Amino acid sequence: MLLNHYEDVVRECFEQIGGREAMQPADQEREAMYALAENINSQLDECVKGLGGMIEEINASARGGRGGDLLGEVVKVLNEQLVSLGWIDGVSSKVEEKIGKLEREARAVSDGFS
Numbered sequence: 274m275l276l277n278h279y280e281d282v283v284r285e286c287f288e289q290i291g292g293r294e295a296m297q298p299a300d301q302e303r304e305a306m307y308a309l310a311e312n313i314n315s316q317l318d319e320c321v322k323g324l325g326g327m328i329e330e331i332n333a334s335a336r337g338g339r340g341g342d343l344l345g346e347v348v349k350v351l352n353e354q355l356v357s358l359g360w361i362d363g364v365s366s367k368v369e370e371k372i373g374k375l376e377r378e379a380r381a382v383s384d385g386f387s
Contacts, residue, residue: 296304334343
């Protein structure tokens, strides 16, 4: 409305002095960055809308029906993986202890030959 009028006036002034070609390199770069920022902003808006839709679908499926079962299955799998990771951590600790013991024994043996 009011800004549109001023934008038109500025556009006319630009055209009278030579348009974009009359701009300094810094001005041209600033204009390019502004256009890029507008493009990125619109892409982010689309991502937000897409994520919002996905969140609504997930929430709807978690509230009832098959989605609740699916969520339970995912939680079960993740819990089993957590248990497996705990087992791997315990076994790796035992292996580290055995390696440390072997290193100490090897050091003792090599010190005995020195």
